[in-house]
Amino acid sequence: MITTPFSSTSRLNKEIVINTDLVIAGGGLAGVCAAITTARAGSRVVLVQDRPVLGGNASSEVRLWALGATSHMGNNNRWSREGGVIDEIMLDNLKQNQLGNALIFDSILLNKVAAEANITLLLNTAVFQVNKTLATHIDSVLAFCSQNSTQYHINAPLFCDASGDGILAFNAGASFRMGAESCDEFGELMAPKNESTDLLGHSLFFYSKKLDRPVVFTKPDFAYSHEEIAAIPRCKNINGNDSGCKFWWLEFGGVLDTIYQSEDIKWELWKIVYGIWDYIKNSGKFEDVENLTLEWVGTIPGKRESRRFEGHYMLKQQDIVTQHIFDDAVSYGGWAIDLHPAEGIYSDKPACSQFHSKGVYQIPYRCFVSRDIDNLFLAGRIISASHMAFGSTRVMITCAHGGQAVGEAAAFCRELNCKPAALLAPKHMRELQQRLNLNGQSIPLIPISPSLLMQKAKIKVSSTFELNDLRPNGEFKTLDQSLAQLLPLNAGPVPKISVDVRAQTESILICELRISSKTGNYTPDILVERIELPLTPGEQNIDIEFTAELSQQQYGFLCFMRNNTLSLALSDQRITGLCTLLNKVHKAVSNTGRQDPPENSGLDAFEFWTPERRPNGHNLALHLSPALKPYSAEHLRGGFIRPYLGTNAWVAKLEDKNPNIELSWSDNVKITGLKLFFDTDADHALETVLMEHPETQMPCCVQTIRVLNAYGEELYACAGNYQSIKIIHFNPPLLSNCLNIELSHTEAGAPASLFAIEIL
Numbered sequence: 185m186i187t188t189p190f191s192s193t194s195r196l197n198k199e200i201v202i203n204t205d206l207v208i209a210g211g212g213l214a215g216v217c218a219a220i221t222t223a224r225a226g227s228r229v230v231l232v233q234d235r236p237v238l239g240g241n242a243s244s245e246v247r248l249w250a251l252g253a254t255s256h257m258g259n260n261n262r263w264s265r266e267g268g269v270i271d272e273i274m275l276d277n278l279k280q281n282q283l284g285n286a287l288i289f290d291s292i293l294l295n296k297v298a299a300e301a302n303i304t305l306l307l308n309t310a311v312f313q314v315n316k317t318l319a320t321h322i323d324s325v326l327a328f329c330s331q332n333s334t335q336y337h338i339n340a341p342l343f344c345d346a347s348g349d350g351i352l353a354f355n356a357g358a359s360f361r362m363g364a365e366s367c368d369e370f371g372e373l374m375a376p377k378n379e380s381t382d383l384l385g386h387s388l389f390f391y392s393k394k395l396d397r398p399v400v401f402t403k404p405d406f407a408y409s410h411e412e413i414a415a416i417p418r419c420k421n422i423n424g425n426d427s428g429c430k431f432w433w434l435e436f437g438g439v440l441d442t443i444y445q446s447e448d449i450k451w452e453l454w455k456i457v458y459g460i461w462d463y464i465k466n467s468g469k470f471e472d473v474e475n476l477t478l479e480w481v482g483t484i485p486g487k488r489e490s491r492r493f494e495g496h497y498m499l500k501q502q503d504i505v506t507q508h509i510f511d512d513a514v515s516y517g518g519w520a521i522d523l524h525p526a527e528g529i530y531s532d533k534p535a536c537s538q539f540h541s542k543g544v545y546q547i548p549y550r551c552f553v554s555r556d557i558d559n560l561f562l563a564g565r566i567i568s569a570s571h572m573a574f575g576s577t578r579v580m581i582t583c584a585h586g587g588q589a590v591g592e593a594a595a596f597c598r599e600l601n602c603k604p605a606a607l608l609a610p611k612h613m614r615e616l617q618q619r620l621n622l623n624g625q626s627i628p629l630i631p632i633s634p635s636l637l638m639q640k641a642k643i644k645v646s647s648t649f650e651l652n653d654l655r656p657n658g659e660f661k662t663l664d665q666s667l668a669q670l671l672p673l674n675a676g677p678v679p680k681i682s683v684d685v686r687a688q689t690e691s692i693l694i695c696e697l698r699i700s701s702k703t704g705n706y707t708p709d710i711l712v713e714r715i716e717l718p719l720t721p722g723e724q725n726i727d728i729e730f731t732a733e734l735s736q737q738q739y740g741f742l743c744f745m746r747n748n749t750l751s752l753a754l755s756d757q758r759i760t761g762l763c764t765l766l767n768k769v770h771k772a773v774s775n776t777g778r779q780d781p782p783e784n785s786g787l788d789a790f791e792f793w794t795p796e797r798r799p800n801g802h803n804l805a806l807h808l809s810p811a812l813k814p815y816s817a818e819h820l821r822g823g824f825i826r827p828y829l830g831t832n833a834w835v836a837k838l839e840d841k842n843p844n845i846e847l848s849w850s851d852n853v854k855i856t857g858l859k860l861f862f863d864t865d866a867d868h869a870l871e872t873v874l875m876e877h878p879e880t881q882m883p884c885c886v887q888t889i890r891v892l893n894a895y896g897e898e899l900y901a902c903a904g905n906y907q908s909i910k911i912i913h914f915n916p917p918l919l920s921n922c923l924n925i926e927l928s929h930t931e932a933g934a935p936a937s938l939f940a941i942e943i944l
Contacts, residue, residue, distance in 0.1 A: 210346035212240025214564035214587035221591025223302035252581025253518025373786035382526035386485035408459030424470035438526030495568030496550035631823025652811030761831030
């Protein structure tokens with residue numbers, strides 16, 4: 185029994201003092217990826233999250249699908265899914281949560297963080313005070329947990345604000361902005377003429393479920409009536425069969441203060457959501473809704489915009505559109521500049537305006553470092569970007585990818601005993617970029633520098649796939665939309681290409697060879713050559729011979745223009761670095777097959793050529809003469825771990841029963857481990873919730889791995905791999921002049937492939 189006498193003075197809460205290397209405020213995807221990265225690099229980190237679960241807008245509390253540069257596979261950013269820790273998380277989610285259950289995604293994030301001994305996780309804990317002895321330096325923070333009535337005093341040399349609203353940076357006194365800059369400030373032609381306080385609003389989601397019996401719904405008194413709902417401009421978009429984040433346009437609050445009026449915004453959204461559900465169920469305007477029940481309504485809204493903090497550089501519209509190259513690039517984005525009317529659901533304007541660049545863009549390290557507080561990193565949606573650029577950088581997987589850059593930088597600062605800005609020194613920046621890329625970051629245009637041992641290794645492979653035939657599967661694709669086969673072409677002549685075509689009547693097949701004006705992009709905006717081929721009714725094999733020659737290695741688009749009377753033979757073979765694209769309408773990203781921006785907006789007009797999701801999206805059945813040879817074993821030390829200019833992969837022949845790679849040296853060398861980089865189809869968007877996926881792992885990912893020494897003795901074996909990166913440690917280190925890596929073909933029948941090997 186505990187008895188405590190009356191106290192005439194107020195009591196203090198229990199206080200725990202923690203000393204650590206890095207404090208992260210905010211446990212959304214940016215904070216989670218920063219924490220895991222720092223911990224794995226050997227630094228201690230305290231992750232302070234003011235909610236009961238991790239994930240922020242991706243958590244079960246909000247349930248928004250997490251996306252980034254792939255943008256629902258609706259833009260021209262091929263093989264652009266973000267790598268590193270967030271890729272690992274997304275592939276875990278695919279494996280364990282194919283149906284997109286938000287609660288399971290919660291558990292995956294909690295499991296990832298709990299697995300790291302260097303992370304101290306404080307859930308239901310909010311940072312509320314920053315302590316400084318110098319104006320530009322944070323010494324410690326105070327945080328309070330509402331569930332255990334404990335106050336934490338956390339000391340660290342480095343801090344990261346990934347809180348969304350920037351509570352830590354705000355309390356530290358860092359400079360910030362809210363609203364839109366004028367077009368004159370940064371020369372952003374899409375920005376308003378005059379600066380504005382308008383913001384993007386909040387959204388509140390709900391889930392419905394169909395039962396085997398009728399369900400009655402009685403709306404709460406606070407919900408809006410049928411008449412009030414029908415009068416809301418955006419509500420004409422209501423579809424009784426939609427649910428969850430398909431109602432992302434239920435947005436409100438951009439004309440208010442999205443921080444201090446956030447609870448007011450939530451109540452307005454509750455009135456709307458419950459009113460809409462009553463309208464769906466009881467207005468009589470929707471069919472087949474009798475058995476629908478309201479399964480879940482969000483208790484906190486998904487917030488898009490509040491403060492943006494000023495770093496050593498502010499990303500601008502032009503940086504995104506022109507794909508500006510930065511010496512200090514550490515991350516990338518690819519979502520559209522996606523802006524919404526501040527009035528949200530009460531606006532009669534389109535729910536969003538999305539304008540894409542022709543490819544992914546780099547994000548510099550300087551955007552992640554406060555210009556005012558010398559030991560403060562910025563992560564998530566608060567990074568240093570203009571309102572226009574923020575329209576793209578704000579999405580969750582882009583935020584997560586930047587979080588990994590911050591986490592790696594923080595660990596590096598600890599090693600060097602330096603402040604974040606010191607890493608801008610060219611020598612340190614090159615090292616930071618190398619560390620990030622070795623962990624899968626895939627910073628655009630920056631390859632991994634292979635280790636000296638890998639550079640000196642003699643590489644011998646059991647076979648190499650040559651691209652001369654993609655075997656037909658008996659199915660044909662009608663050209664009701666223009667279709668393109670992406671091919672990794674060399675400088676010089678284009679091979680002769682043969683395809684099987686079915687024609688319903690006499691017709692003309694129009695075939696175009698296109699390339700991108702920027703060689704690393706996948707926007708086919710340059711027409712190299714056009715061929716028109718007459719066809720007779722029936723099935724026939726035709727040859728396509730282009731006379732043009734390419735000046736450099738790059739991907740080419742073999743485009744077959746729309747003709748409803750024609751169809752092309754398909755292949756079931758899925759090979760690393762190959763895919764087909766359609767010039768199609770893609771409503772998820774608000775395009776109609778092309779982008780036609782307003783005049784004088786600083787944006788490009790171009791066509792969208794986008795893939796189909798599996799199980800569709802087959803390659804064309806082709807014969808190439810001479811064969812392309814895009815899968816050299818030299819790619820294994822080429823530095824790129826996804827297609828760029830070419831496939832960048834070694835691929836074995838499908839008939840090779842035992843695909844293997846032998847690495848050898850003239851003398852014995854000391855090897856502590858290997859890092860293998862596999863193909864998990866970075867072209868495929870892996871939405872975390874609501875959307876279901878056709879598989880639990882990527883078709884081209886090698887599942888079975890064996891490593892043997894020079895005597896054929898097994899050093900390592902693994903079955904069931906589904907991750908992009910496999911790290912193998914040898915303890916004790918191996919002293920040998922030879923290693924043999926055996927790989928399997930995948931269950932989907934795709935040949936074994938590997939992007940790179942790094943020797944540790």
